[in-house]
Amino acid sequence: MNFKRIQIIFLVIFIAMDVFLFLLFNRSSVGNSDAAGNNNVLEEMRKDQISFSKPTTKSHEGYYFSADNGSVLRQAATSLQEQSLRFSGTELVSEFKKPVKLPSGETKKTLDKIVANPSLIARGSEYSYSSQLSSDSEIIYVQRVAKGPVYSHFGQIRFALNSQKRVIGYSQNYLENVKLLKEASKTISEERALTWLYQYNEIPNGAKVAWSNLAYTRLLTARGQYVFLPTWVFAVKISSSSTFVLKRVNAYTGEVIKTGDGNQTSNANSEIFTIT
Amino acid sequence: MKLRQLWLPAGLVTAILVSLGLSGMLWTNPAHSNLSSRTKVTKNTDSSNNTTFQDIYLPAQIVSTSKTGQQEMLTNNRINVASELRDKMSRFTATDVQEISEHNSKKYLAQLRQKDTVLLNYNSAMTVNFFRKAFGNQLKIPNQRFNRVQLPLNDPDHLYLLNDQTLHVVKVKLKNNHAGKLRHVLSDQMVKHPVSFMMLNGKPVLSYANSVKLKAYSYQLTQQTQSYYANRIMTTNSNSSMQIKHHKNSTTYDDHGFRHMSVNKTTDAVTFTNYNSQVKSSSFVNTMNHIYQQLVMVGMPLDGMRFFDYDTGSDTAVFRTYVGGLPVYDDRGYGAIQMKVLDQTSYQMTFSLDSLQVPIPPVQSTATVVSTKTLMTELKNAGVRHDKIEDIQLGYEWTRDKTLEKAVNLSPTWFIKVDGHWRTYQQYLS
Structure with missing residues (x-):
């Protein structure tokens, strides 16, 4: 065998080896960081035809706090104008004397003005518009407590729309006596929450995760006070249905907060409600 | 013609170099040796552990001294002062060490009272290597003990x-420290309690000149099941023939090998002994890291759990639940984890199935604790010998609520250490 042939054989062998080593290198650098585990789960989710936008890996801070629906709204309600109102328990239910027209594309702008007006909405400055919770028939403003939005009807204003897209009235709950029960603590990242939710079989195949947000959810009631904690809230849309179901993950422990049958809007004690 | 002759050897040389380079990268890349971590991932996800080494080994207490010399113990209802300070001091490097004083309690107290300073305290002695890991700094000075x-x-x-035991003070020269950042943390609205240092049987302790008003807390009791721990820590043996014995007061689990666990039915106390757990070296930082990893392995909730002290005599580390910057004490072991290193390969861990996870509104928002002076006179009147008192500390007492099921009330009080045991001062008075 001449030298040239030996060189060619060696060249072929080494090129093959290079390709092999390169593949090996590429593969091993995938399983590198801690996030790799979550990435695998995310990949698994994609294989299950679950659609979602890429979750963030950032950790946040949140509080445990207690609050109640007390008499602040009742006191403030006396100075409200251009509406007829009544109380259902601690909830303020009001009907505008003239339905408010919402020009298309200016829903938020129009309602922001109303909410900011203390003669129309009590304590409106503490609420902010939530595009995530709002729907065609209802616009929701959430109260902001302890640096976060409250995704619970105990701290919300819900504007009801009629078929002509006019605001006919609203119902409001206000959280007062807010007390931080513990200093700020770190939450898990959105990615971890999402992967856990999936691993607890809360996201069926083919579902769509429309949005997610870190928001406060009521965990329990003790000594007459509601106790809230930060949760990752995911809006899951099951392929066969047109409604979103809100799934909540305890942002400290990663546990899925179960609040009964997720599809019932009339679940009196439930934080889970559906929006269409 | 020349080129054609050259391409073959040149190609061969590049191919060889590329393969050498690639294999070199593969060997040195830690990811490659870490391929087994993929199997660990599943274990990671089921543990809800959010607490890092740095979090669990935070200093127990922060004392600031103002420009006028007024000393205050700092807590905060909104933020964790200790972790905020730690995050701001992670950058500095050290270059030089200088000894200041030794075995002189007067000079030592004067150092503790130095104006315009902030003091981070541990209950027992640390090492420089440990401090470097816990604070993420670059302090490269001879290893020594301090608290x-x-x-x-x-x-x-x-x-x-500073070292309380030897009354040793060391001055370290720093680089890249930003005092402004520390001031910024301290300028946050703090809960401040006026304190001063006094010597108690040769040991500096914090003394409160006035009675102290502290926040009271209530928690919902979170109970973990026995089987959770049994599954987590007793089923690692491959032959997995775990033996379970039910006794009158307790249940014991044994894997016929290296692990043994017993759960007391009345107190919910778990004792876990592991005879197969190798520590790399017996250095302080290694031991602490090993202990932390074992806590994570066992999987008890570590939120709010912090290092309390390490007794070198019995090789026991104690971790306690901290609320509002103060530790929770209980004689039955609630709210605490005890880890006794038996030898290089074994340890015994004692903890409770019950833990405090979810705070709920307390019955009363605050409670008042007597001043140190009143405390000392009351103890004296009750017949507790002054020279027997090893330590005094403010802390929270764990009591079950009588009306609300599964609720624990934490009320602030004085804790006195006599003969190595912490008890409330009320227990001594009665």
Whole structure:
């Protein structure tokens, strides 16, 4: 065998080896960081035809706090104008004397003005518009407590729309006596929450995760006070249905907060409600 | 013609070089040796552990001294002061060490009272290597023991390491320290309690001149099941023939090998002994890291759990639940984890199935604790010998609520250490 042939054989062998080593290198650098585990789960989710936008890996801070629906709204309600109102328990239910027209594309702008007006909405400055919770028939403003939005009807204003897209009235709950029960603590990242939710079989195949947000959810009631904690809230849309179901993950422990049958809007004690 | 002759050897040489380079990268890449971590991932996800080594080994207490010399113990209802300070001091490097004083309690107290400083306290002695890991700094000075770190706010180029046991003070020269950042943390609205240092049987302790008003807390009791721990820590043996025995007061689990667990039915106390757990070396930082990893392995909730002290005599580390910057004590072991290193390969861990996870509104928002002077006179009147008192500390007492099921009330009170045991001062008075 001449030298040239030996060189060619060696060249072929080494090129093959290079390709092999390169593949090996590429593969091993995938399983590198801690996030790799979550990435695998995310990949698994994609294989299950679950659609979602890429979750963030950032950790946040949140509080445990207690609050109640007390008499602040009742006191403030006396100075409200251009509406007829009544109380259902601690909830303020009001009907505008003239339905408010919402020009298309200016829903938020129009309602922001109303909410900011203390003669129309009590304590409106503490609420902010939530595009995530709002729907065609209802616009929701959430109260902001302890640096976060409250995704619970105990701290919300819900504007009801009629078929002509006019605001006919609203119902409001206000959280007062807010007390931080513990200093700020770190939450898990959105990615971890999402992967856990999936691993607890809360996201069926083919579902769509429309949005997610870190928001406060009521965990329990003790000594007459509601106790809230930060949760990752995911809006899951099951392929066969047109409604979103809100799934909540305890942002400290990663546990899925179960609040009964997720599809019932009339679940009196439930934080889970559906929006269409 | 020449080129054609050259391409073959040149190609061969590049191919060889590329393969050498690639294999070199593969060997040195830690990811490659870490391929087994993929199997660990599943274990990671089921543990809800959010607490890092740095979080669990935070200093127990923060004392600030103002420019006028007024000393205050700092807590905060909104933020964790200790972790905020730690995050701001992770950058500095050290260059030089200088000894200041030794075995002189007067000078030592004077150092503790130095104006315009902030003092980070541990209950027992640390090492420099440990401090470096817990704070993520670059302090490269001879390893030594200390339990307090003092940062002068007007002199960012130095810090002091103090040792209560030897009354040893060391001055360390720093680089890259930003006192402004520390001031920024301290300028946050704090809950401040006026304190001063006094010597108690040769040991500096914090004394409160006035009675102290502290926040009271209530928690919902979170109970973990026995089987959770049994599954987590008793089923690692491959032959997995775990033996379970039910006794009158307890249940024991044994894997016929290296692990043994017993759960007391009345107190919910778990004792876990592991005879197969190798520590790399017996250095302090290694031992602490090993202990932390074992806590994570067992999987008890570590939120709010912090290092309390390490007794070198019995090789026991104690971790306690901290609320509002103060530790929770209980004689039955609630709210605490005890880890006794038996030898290089075994340890015994004692903890409770019950833990405090979810705070609920307390019955009363605050409670008042008597001043140190009143405390000392009352103890004296009750017949507790002064020289028997090893330590005094403010803390929270764990009591079950009588009306609300599964609720624990934490009320602040004085804790007195006599003969190595912490008890409330009320227990001594009765």
